[in-house]
Amino acid sequence: MDVREDVVDILSGFSLFADLATPELESLVDIFGEEAFQPGERVLRQGLTGSNFYVILEGTAGIRVDGKDRAVLRPGDYFGEISTLLGVPPTADIVAQVRLRCLVLPGADLQSFLVGHPRVMYRILQEEARKVRTTTRWLS
Amino acid sequence: MVELTDRPFPPGRYPLIVVGSGPGALQLTYSLRRFGVEHAVLTGDDAPGGMFRRWPIFQRMLSWTKPYANHKRGTREYERYDWNSLLGEEETTRSVMPRVMDGTSYFPSRPEMERGLVEFATSADLRIRYACRWESTRMEGGEIVLSTSDGEYRTPAAVFAVGVAEPWRPQTLDVEGVQQYGELRHAETYADRRIFIVGKQNSGFEIATGLLPWARQIVLASPSRTKLSVDTRTLVGVRARYVQPYEDWALAGGVVILDASIEKVERRGNGYLVHTKSPADGSALDFEVDDVIAATGFVCPLQDLPRLGVETFGQSGLPAQTPFWESASVPGVYFAGTIMQGAHGLRKHGIPSNSGAVQGYRYNARVLARHIAETRFGVAVDRPALKAEEVVTFLLAEVSRGPELWHQRSYLARIVTFDPDRGIVDEGIQPLAHFLDSPGPDAVAVALEANGKDDPYPAVYVRASGATSENLLPPHPLLDYEGPEYQRQLGSVLAKLGAVAAPVQ
Numbered sequence: 106m107d108v109r110e111d112v113v114d115i116l117s118g119f120s121l122f123a124d125l126a127t128p129e130l131e132s133l134v135d136i137f138g139e140e141a142f143q144p145g146e147r148v149l150r151q152g153l154t155g156s157n158f159y160v161i162l163e164g165t166a167g168i169r170v171d172g173k174d175r176a177v178l179r180p181g182d183y184f185g186e187i188s189t190l191l192g193v194p195p196t197a198d199i200v201a202q203v204r205l206r207c208l209v210l211p212g213a214d215l216q217s218f219l220v221g222h223p224r225v226m227y228r229i230l231q232e233e234a235r236k237v238r239t240t241t242r243w244l245s
Numbered sequence: 246m247v248e249l250t251d252r253p254f255p256p257g258r259y260p261l262i263v264v265g266s267g268p269g270a271l272q273l274t275y276s277l278r279r280f281g282v283e284h285a286v287l288t289g290d291d292a293p294g295g296m297f298r299r300w301p302i303f304q305r306m307l308s309w310t311k312p313y314a315n316h317k318r319g320t321r322e323y324e325r326y327d328w329n330s331l332l333g334e335e336e337t338t339r340s341v342m343p344r345v346m347d348g349t350s351y352f353p354s355r356p357e358m359e360r361g362l363v364e365f366a367t368s369a370d371l372r373i374r375y376a377c378r379w380e381s382t383r384m385e386g387g388e389i390v391l392s393t394s395d396g397e398y399r400t401p402a403a404v405f406a407v408g409v410a411e412p413w414r415p416q417t418l419d420v421e422g423v424q425q426y427g428e429l430r431h432a433e434t435y436a437d438r439r440i441f442i443v444g445k446q447n448s449g450f451e452i453a454t455g456l457l458p459w460a461r462q463i464v465l466a467s468p469s470r471t472k473l474s475v476d477t478r479t480l481v482g483v484r485a486r487y488v489q490p491y492e493d494w495a496l497a498g499g500v501v502i503l504d505a506s507i508e509k510v511e512r513r514g515n516g517y518l519v520h521t522k523s524p525a526d527g528s529a530l531d532f533e534v535d536d537v538i539a540a541t542g543f544v545c546p547l548q549d550l551p552r553l554g555v556e557t558f559g560q561s562g563l564p565a566q567t568p569f570w571e572s573a574s575v576p577g578v579y580f581a582g583t584i585m586q587g588a589h590g591l592r593k594h595g596i597p598s599n600s601g602a603v604q605g606y607r608y609n610a611r612v613l614a615r616h617i618a619e620t621r622f623g624v625a626v627d628r629p630a631l632k633a634e635e636v637v638t639f640l641l642a643e644v645s646r647g648p649e650l651w652h653q654r655s656y657l658a659r660i661v662t663f664d665p666d667r668g669i670v671d672e673g674i675q676p677l678a679h680f681l682d683s684p685g686p687d688a689v690a691v692a693l694e695a696n697g698k699d700d701p702y703p704a705v706y707v708r709a710s711g712a713t714s715e716n717l718l719p720p721h722p723l724l725d726y727e728g729p730e731y732q733r734q735l736g737s738v739l740a741k742l743g744a745v746a747a748p749v750q
Contacts, residue, residue, distance in 0.1 A: 109558075109559060109560050131506050132524030136469045140558065141559075143574075155593030194715070209595070211594060213594060
C-alpha cells in the first residue's frame with residue numbers, strides 16, 4: 106500500500122486504535138491505503154454502491170444528506186463502515202470541507218480486518234452503540 | 246524519422262510543455278497533435294521509452310499483448326486484448342506491439358516494449374527534444390519557468406509525465422549494502438545465497454521469480470498478507486507472471502513468505518541479520534542471510550514541484566489531482582503517464598483504476614489532450630449527434646466493446662447528453678468522477694464495473710433534472726451486454742430521460 110511513515114504517529118493518538126501495540130499500528134500502514142481529497146470533493150456518494158472504509162487523518166468532512174449538511178467528521182473519525190458492513194449504498198455524501206487526508210481500506214477487506222483486530226472491532230461497536238443510543242433518545 | 250540529432254524546441258516560450266518521453270508522454274503528444282495543440286516536448290533521456298529502456302529488471306512485461314483475438318488487429322475493439330500498444334489513428338501507428346513481438350510469449354520482452362515505443366514515435370514522427378534535462382521550476386508572472394540543461398522554458402501550462410519509478414526504502418533498510426529494485430547484480434551472482442526480500446508486492450515477487458533458479462533460499466516479508474490478482478480479479482495483488490515463488494512456498498518448496506514487520510537489519514560478517522516481528526502475536530523471528538533487497542515501493546520524481554505548492558499524498562508522493570489530472574493545488578500543472586493514478590476516481594469496492602499502467606493511462610492521455618485542447622486552446626471538438634432510437638444500441642456496444650471502458654472500469658465513462666437545444670449528443674469519453682460531481686444537462690454515463698468477485702457488469706448513471714442515480718445491469722458469462730434483455734433493461738433505465746425511444750429490433 107501507499108501510506109506515509111508519519112501515519113503511525115498520527116494513528117497512535119486515535120481512540121479507534123488505542124489498544125494496538127506499535128507493531129500492530131505499523132502493520133496498518135501496510136494494510137490501508139492513503140488518499141487525499143480537495144475541499145468540496147465527495148469521498149462517499151449517497152446512493153452509489155461499492156463504498157470503502159475511511160479513517161480521517163487530517164482535515165474535516167461534512168455528512169450531507171439530500172444536499173443538506175448534517176454533521177462534521179474530524180481526525181480520528183471514520184466513515185463508510187455502515188454501508189460496507191451491510192453491503193448497501195451510503196445514505197449520505199461525505200464531502201471534504203478542507204483538504205482531507207484519509208486512510209482507506211477496501212470495503213471487501215473490512216470484515217477480515219475487524220476479525221483480525223478484535224480490539225478495533227470492539228471500539229467500533231462501542232461507537233455504533235453510542236450512535237444508536239443518541240438516535241433512540243432523539244426519537245423518544 | 247526521429248533523429249537524435251534533430252533537436253526541436255529550443256529554449257523559449259511555448260503555449261504548453263510536456264516533460265517526459267515514456268509511453269505516457271508519447272501518447273499525450275500524439276493526441277495533442279491530433280487536436281492541433283501547439284506544444285513542446287522535453288526529456289532528459291536520449292531516446293523514447295521512459296522506464297522501459299531499463300525495466301522490468303528481469304526483462305519481460307507483466308501485461309500481455311495477444312497476437313490473436315476475436316477482433317482484428319488495428320481495430321478499436323482489439324485494444325482490449327493488447328495492453329501495451331499506444332493508440333494511433335493511422336495504420337502504421339495502430340497495434341504496433343504485436344508487430345514487433347517474436348511470438349515466443351504474449352508478454353512482450355522489455356526490448357520488444359522499447360522497440361514498440363520507438364516504432365510508435367518514429368512512425369508518428371513525434372517531435373521531442375531529447376537530452377534536455379528538467380532541473381528546476383519556478384513561477385514568474387503567472388507562468389511556469391522550467392530550467393533545463395539546455396536553458397529556460399516558459400509556459401502557461403505544463404504536463405509532467407516523469408513516471409513513478411524512483412525506488413524508495415524505509416529508514417530501517419538504510420543499511421550499507423542493502424540493495425534496491427534497479428540496483429541488483431546479475432542473477433548468477435546470487436547463486437547458492439540466502440536472500441531476504443522486503444516487500445510482497447509485484448516488484449518483490451518479480452525479483453524472487455528471477456532469483457528462484459539461483460538462490461539457496463528466498464524469504465519474502467512484509468506485515469500484510471500476500472494478495473494475488475487471480476483472487477482479487479483486479480490488478481491489485483501479485484500478477485500471475487510472478488506467482489511461482491508463492492506456489493513454491495505453498496508447496497513447502499523452500500521459499501518463505503512471511504507476514505512480519507522488519508524491526509532491524511544488522512551487518513553480520515559478510516551478510517546480514519534481519520530481525521522480524523509478527524504483527525499478529527508479536528513473536529520474533531531472526532534470519533541470517535547473504536543479501537537483503539528492498540522492494541518497498543517507488544516515489545514520484547516531482548523535483549521541486551511540491552515547493553511550488555503542488556500537494557502530494559502517500560508514500561509515493563503522488564500529486565493530488567482533479568479528475569482531469571490537473572494539480573489540485575496549482576492550476577496549469579498537469580500530469581500524464583503513470584502519475585495519473587493520483588487522480589483516484591471512485592475506487593468502487595476499493596478497486597483502483599488502471600491509470601498506473603499503459604493500458605489505462607493511454608486512454609487518460611487522450612481524454613486529457615481533448616480537455617486541454619478545449620479548455621486552454623479553444624479547440625471545437627466534434628460531438629456527433631445521435632438519433633433517439635440509436636442511443637441504447639450505441640451505449641451497449643460501447644460497454645461491450647469500448648476499450649476505454651474495459652481498461653478503466655468505474656473510472657472512464659461514455660457520456661451522452663440530452664439537451665433541449667442541442668439534441669442527443671455523444672460527448673465521448675470522460676472521467677466518471679467528473680460526470681458524477683459536476684452539474685450539467687440531462688445525460689447518461691455508461692461504465693463497466695467490477696466488484697472483485699463477480700464478472701464485470703455495466704453501470705448506467707442517469708442525470709435527470711440535476712439528480713443522478715446509479716443503475717447496475719447484471720453481469721453476463723460471455724461478457725456480452727448487447728442482447729435483447731440488456732436492450733430492454735437499458736431502455737427502461739433511460740426512460741427517465743424521456744427522449745429515448747426503444748431500439749429498432
